[in-house]
Amino acid sequence: MDPIDTLINARWIIPIEPVGRVLEFHSVAIQAGRILAVGPTSELSGRFAAREIVDRTDHVLLPGFVNAHTHAAMTLLRGAAESASFERWLRTQVWPLEHRWIDAEYVRDGTELAIADMLTSGTTCFGDMHLYPEVVAQTVSAAQMRACVGLPVIEESTSWAESAGECLEKGLKLHDDYRDDPLVTTCLSPYASWALGDETLIRVRRAADELELPMSMHVNESADEVVAEGERTIARLDRLGLLSPLLAAVHMIHLDDVDLDACANAGISVVHCPQSNLKLGNGVSPVARFKARDMNIAVGTNGAASNNDLSMLDELRTAALLARGIPSAHVTIEAHEWLRFATLNGARALGLGEVIGSLTPGKWADLCCIDLKRAHTQPVYDPAAQIVFAASRDQVSDVWVAGRALLSSSRLTRLDLEDVLERAQRWRERISKA
Amino acid sequence: MDPIDTLINARWIIPIEPVGRVLEFHSVAIQAGRILAVGPTSELSGRFAAREIVDRTDHVLLPGFVNAHTHAAMTLLRGAAESASFERWLRTQVWPLEHRWIDAEYVRDGTELAIADMLTSGTTCFGDMHLYPEVVAQTVSAAQMRACVGLPVIEESTSWAESAGECLEKGLKLHDDYRDDPLVTTCLSPYASWALGDETLIRVRRAADELELPMSMHVNESADEVVAEGERTIARLDRLGLLSPLLAAVHMIHLDDVDLDACANAGISVVHCPQSNLKLGNGVSPVARFKARDMNIAVGTNGAASNNDLSMLDELRTAALLARGIPSAHVTIEAHEWLRFATLNGARALGLGEVIGSLTPGKWADLCCIDLKRAHTQPVYDPAAQIVFAASRDQVSDVWVAGRALLSSSRLTRLDLEDVLERAQRWRERISKA
Numbered sequence: 001m002d003p004i005d006t007l008i009n010a011r012w013i014i015p016i017e018p019v020g021r022v023l024e025f026h027s028v029a030i031q032a033g034r035i036l037a038v039g040p041t042s043e044l045s046g047r048f049a050a051r052e053i054v055d056r057t058d059h060v061l062l063p064g065f066v067n068a069h070t071h072a073a074m075t076l077l078r079g080a081a082e083s084a085s086f087e088r089w090l091r092t093q094v095w096p097l098e099h100r101w102i103d104a105e106y107v108r109d110g111t112e113l114a115i116a117d118m119l120t121s122g123t124t125c126f127g128d129m130h131l132y133p134e135v136v137a138q139t140v141s142a143a144q145m146r147a148c149v150g151l152p153v154i155e156e157s158t159s160w161a162e163s164a165g166e167c168l169e170k171g172l173k174l175h176d177d178y179r180d181d182p183l184v185t186t187c188l189s190p191y192a193s194w195a196l197g198d199e200t201l202i203r204v205r206r207a208a209d210e211l212e213l214p215m216s217m218h219v220n221e222s223a224d225e226v227v228a229e230g231e232r233t234i235a236r237l238d239r240l241g242l243l244s245p246l247l248a249a250v251h252m253i254h255l256d257d258v259d260l261d262a263c264a265n266a267g268i269s270v271v272h273c274p275q276s277n278l279k280l281g282n283g284v285s286p287v288a289r290f291k292a293r294d295m296n297i298a299v300g301t302n303g304a305a306s307n308n309d310l311s312m313l314d315e316l317r318t319a320a321l322l323a324r325g326i327p328s329a330h331v332t333i334e335a336h337e338w339l340r341f342a343t344l345n346g347a348r349a350l351g352l353g354e355v356i357g358s359l360t361p362g363k364w365a366d367l368c369c370i371d372l373k374r375a376h377t378q379p380v381y382d383p384a385a386q387i388v389f390a391a392s393r394d395q396v397s398d399v400w401v402a403g404r405a406l407l408s409s410s411r412l413t414r415l416d417l418e419d420v421l422e423r424a425q426r427w428r429e430r431i432s433k434a
Numbered sequence: 435m436d437p438i439d440t441l442i443n444a445r446w447i448i449p450i451e452p453v454g455r456v457l458e459f460h461s462v463a464i465q466a467g468r469i470l471a472v473g474p475t476s477e478l479s480g481r482f483a484a485r486e487i488v489d490r491t492d493h494v495l496l497p498g499f500v501n502a503h504t505h506a507a508m509t510l511l512r513g514a515a516e517s518a519s520f521e522r523w524l525r526t527q528v529w530p531l532e533h534r535w536i537d538a539e540y541v542r543d544g545t546e547l548a549i550a551d552m553l554t555s556g557t558t559c560f561g562d563m564h565l566y567p568e569v570v571a572q573t574v575s576a577a578q579m580r581a582c583v584g585l586p587v588i589e590e591s592t593s594w595a596e597s598a599g600e601c602l603e604k605g606l607k608l609h610d611d612y613r614d615d616p617l618v619t620t621c622l623s624p625y626a627s628w629a630l631g632d633e634t635l636i637r638v639r640r641a642a643d644e645l646e647l648p649m650s651m652h653v654n655e656s657a658d659e660v661v662a663e664g665e666r667t668i669a670r671l672d673r674l675g676l677l678s679p680l681l682a683a684v685h686m687i688h689l690d691d692v693d694l695d696a697c698a699n700a701g702i703s704v705v706h707c708p709q710s711n712l713k714l715g716n717g718v719s720p721v722a723r724f725k726a727r728d729m730n731i732a733v734g735t736n737g738a739a740s741n742n743d744l745s746m747l748d749e750l751r752t753a754a755l756l757a758r759g760i761p762s763a764h765v766t767i768e769a770h771e772w773l774r775f776a777t778l779n780g781a782r783a784l785g786l787g788e789v790i791g792s793l794t795p796g797k798w799a800d801l802c803c804i805d806l807k808r809a810h811t812q813p814v815y816d817p818a819a820q821i822v823f824a825a826s827r828d829q830v831s832d833v834w835v836a837g838r839a840l841l842s843s844s845r846l847t848r849l850d851l852e853d854v855l856e857r858a859q860r861w862r863e864r865i866s867k868a
Contacts, residue, residue, distance in 0.1 A: 079815040084758050084766050116809035278759025309810040309824040318755060324518050325712025332518050375550035376743040378855050379862030381513040389742040394828030421812050428813030
């Protein structure tokens with residue numbers, strides 16, 4: 001028998017590749033942080049001598065969720081900005097609070113709270129966009145989670161950088177520092193088309209091309225962003241060379257067919273953030289039209305200040321219900337396909353499609369396990385439908401990142417949750433008093 | 435000090451009346467199943483000698499949720515019917531399964547599973563519509579939950595009754611049997627306008643008027659139901675006298691202004707079931723237009739076969755997000771107002787507005803308690819926003835119905851969950867094999 005680190009035996013396994021497959025009474029063998037094999041429990045039990053055997057008799061094992069867009073540290077503003085108008089929310093609530101409070105300590109505490117929120121809801125990797133990305137990277141590293149840390153680029157001066165030039169300089173240094181890190185990767189995060197001049201966008205694109213770095217950018221989140229100075233935003237991004245397979249365009253709500261065709265032809269990814277889009281009154285992203293063009297659709301929660309949590313289960317439910325019920329997005333997307341959007345497609349959007357997102361031998365063992373033995377998820381005719389339409393976040397029993405158990409029987413193994421919550425509470429007191 | 439049964443001390447209390455109020459460090463005093471007083475913990479602790487004191491230091495205490503429309507026993511078909519088309523779902527999936535399997539045992543087992551699902555997500559009362567209502571009533575009684583049991587009326591012959599006449603006869607006998615029951619009330623449940631002739635609808639209305647019985651009915655769930663034989667459904671119900679404060683019209687998606695004005699003038703309630711409406715492709719109920727007419731808006735989950743769970747927290751989140759994001763329903767409804775829809779308004783829709791739905795002295799002590807000490811609901815700037823937009827069902831720590839703890843520290847006190855789940859599992863095996 002071959003010695004391995006871990007063997008996880010599950011009632012059901014959804015490997016994502018191939019899409020739609022449900023394996024019953026199967027196991028995943030893990031060695032040195034990677035998936036070594038997926039097969040029937042009866043077979044793998046006889047083949048491997050595992051240092052640790054994990055039995056999950058009522059559970060579905062699947063790849064950990066990939067939250068393809070968030071602003072992790074915004075958890076500290078969860079519920080502090082409840083305006084129903086995007087413009088008001090951003091300009092009169094969020095920006096003034098962030099301008100007043102953001103520093104390295106805030107970003108560390110908020111990111112740690114976000115990591116606790118995400119791990120306990122089955123997310124193993126997130127795409128982040130926030131100032132102080134070096135603090136985000138350190139915090140992710142310390143928690144041994146996985147993230148694609150955005151290197152923010154904005155023209156305006158902030159407490160982190162004085163100009164777009166300084167943003168790029170600091171960001172590319174950070175990229176260099178984490179070049180060989182197994183958990184932290186980076187992507188360029190130009191904030192939004194309207195916030196950046198042509199020259200900066202061209203510099204971002206050049207850096208992306210040279211380093212093969214993914215880019216993540218807010219695109220057409222509100223109706224006001226569709227046209228600027230007589231040019232459609234998508235046409236401008238196309239003219240400046242930003243539409244490419246390296247781009248993950250986030251939100252993408254307000255689009256015409258010309259926009260959509262340009263995006264599809266260029267091979268960009270889209271990141272659908274339905275809860276935040278609804279909550280801020282921005283509408284619904286036309287997922288059916290992305291799907292009709294065979295685009296890579298990923299899912300993100302956006303920041304907690306407009307969601308108000310970072311659960312991908314919650315996000316998937318909203319996304320799947322909307323796609324069925326809202327005529328503009330009406331298309332049949334099966335529960336299994338939503339699970340792929342929330343895992344493999346998210347990985348692809350962040351440039352990680354070859355290394356995570358499905359239970360494929362050779363990929364990192366980033367997994368989540370969901371216990372279906374609850375009154376509201378029984379009986380089980382179809383585990384994928386139960387996950388997408390009924391399961392709640394507390395049913396996530398275990399999470400592994402690169403083979404390491406970060407959530408075990410519903411308990412965080414590395415983070416000190418009491419301490420994380422106390423710090424969040426202190427931030428609320430400071431912020432509320434001001 | 436006055437002796438009382440129970441004193442519950444909570445970090446926050448949301449009494450619903452008045453709407454928008456959040457009480458900090460307050461308590462609820464319970465005596466003989468009813469709310470005796472609500473006041474500051476410091477005051478009530480000195481005034482009452484409670485046999486039992488319950489401290490909930492990180493929790494919000496509020497009235498239990500009222501699920502104003504469900505088909506409880508359909509939990510046995512959770513995930514068995516996943517078609518995205520309402521017509522196909524109903525006629526080729528659900529009805530054949532129900533026709534084949536429904537009997538008293540099925541209804542008991544399915545209703546018990548539903549009660550477990552609802553209690554663990556904070557629901558203390560539900561409006562039901564299902565065949566074998568006497569079994570529903572017995573099951574609710576045994577569980578000591580609260581329900582308004584629908585007395586189903588359909589023209590077609592079923593295993594329960596051969597005709598609408600027999601439905602009414604059996605139903606009114608059941609109403610009589612439970613006339614003085616503190617937990618079980620009844621309402622007339624004509625299935626839908628299109629399923630019933632004028633004569634039957636008139637008989638239903640007469641019975642409702644005579645006995646002051648609420649009526650609950652599916653109305654305009656799909657676009658096909660709006661007009662029949664040249665007459666609009668709402669106009670027909672008006673002509674037959676069914677539009678009255680006794681009517682809770684469920685779904686109400688496809689309506690014009692004439693329909694809406696007739697409904698509002700008659701003082702009917704509407705029951706909004708957003709998740710099921712989306713999942714079956716029926717669209718979104720025009721909540722903004724109900725609100726503009728000051729109608730009583732309640733919330734329901736519909737059956738688990740089109741949801742797929744019975745959590746009102748989940749339902750509220752979807753409802754609140756939709757109302758913000760979908761232009762046809764765009765209106766500002768604050769988190770606090772959604773909580774009222776899910777409690778007091780639901781009680782009103784079921785004819786129980788005077789006895790439950792708010793923390794008002796004299797009302798039954800039907801309560802739920804939600805623990806906000808989780809990574810995804812901290813920090814707390816606004817407990818109502820955290821409940822509506824972030825809390826998950828497992829945060830419901832306790833549920834009391836008429837002062838009796840049915841869920842205590844997240845454990846069901848009366849139902850044997852293992853046994854309930856085993857029976858559900860056996861039904862799945864039988865149904866899947868057939």
